[in-house]
Amino acid sequence: MADALARGMRALARLLDYPDAALIEALPEVGAAIEAMPLPATAPRQPLLAWCRQLASSDLLDSQAAYVAQFDRGRATSLLLFEHVHGESRDRGQAMVDLLAEYEAAGFVLGERELPDHLPLLLEFLSTRPEEDIARWIGEIRHILALLTARLEKHDCHQSLIPLTLLCMIGAEAEVDAHREQVSSEPADNTPAAIDAVWEEEAVRFSAESDQDCALQSAEGKRLAERSQQVHPETIRLPDVPPSTSIGGLS
Template sequence: MRTDHSLVLRALSALLSYPQADLRAALPDIGAVVRTVSDVNATTRDELLALIDELSRSDPLDAEARFVDLFDRGRSTSLNLFEHVHGDGRERGAAMLDLRQRYLDAGLEPSGNELPDHLPVLLEYLSCRDVAEMRETLGDCAHILRAVGNRLLHRRSRYAGVFGALLELARVEGLDPHAPIPPPENLDATWEERPAFANDRAPPCRPSDFRR
């Protein structure tokens, strides 16, 4: 069985969401989607299932603490993509507005409190788009996904599997457990989470904002 890429992207988006009660309740459904993924290799699929199993078995407070430690403390593994490109520089604000407009041009109204460059939000957007745009956009930000994924590998986090899966979906070079861990690059200065969008209309959108 071949899984529609929209379901796969929503599953990966959910796995990168804060592991509160509604996510834990959805883990069996997310696992069912992951088991049918045909665009990632068996090893990556097993890594995703291991992450799901870890989240299922973990004490909720421990799972939440691990998530905060990984993704909310410092920039090196931030899920806000433009932090890795612009830091706190003025260019980040302009890029954020452009990305939000890209969502609006596609007929998708961002909801919730996350910024437009938050990776789970981007993945939900791409889940409403075609495969070609999905691969192009993930390819454009592959250098960020790879850097974050390699850092997670270095920290022996099962969340690295999500980044490996995204690189495979983009059909680009994957993670490297032996890669040196660089500092955050180009800094200008020192399923059922709430949906990221209010509807699923999808006319053409503008080129990616994630190129180097």
């Protein structure tokens, strides 16, 4: 079961990341991994599989444009976890350092352009961890996952199925309910007018006290600019996963 869970976590990570030709090619393997993934009955397995089939038949450029519009404009649905906790405060820099230390201690190496709090990257990391660690990490970010699920559902985004699945894995899917009413009245922050307003309100910073601070200033813009340079695996990598106890509700 540990290997099936690792494959499933990797598949969820890939679906949540920027869609490219490599993903389309790997969709049969992604779907097989989700189908075999140990999940509780409450998890949206069938909607995930239906989404895989839809992606396979969709125009790739349209899928990419929709992804950029949803995740690279505005902050409400950012996949950078610390954006929802620390915003652009200095606390975010220390949180990045602490998370990097966790990765390094586990022998997980990041690429040059990868930010440690990017949710797809965290899921890849979790695919290398024992089941009890996966449950612990999901539990620690459950409030962010619940808010993200509610916001993506509001936009009829298939990506909402990923954080919802994670919540189901620890029996916390009901926490999304607490955010749906709040989210229903939130103004969109990814429209041209909203983006222009942010640019007008935020002061321009011409220096940074550290390389880390510099990276944080332009995290979202940097990710958008480097889309064409990112290299994704042609298939789902299957890390070695040590034997472990099971996540609650998945046995």
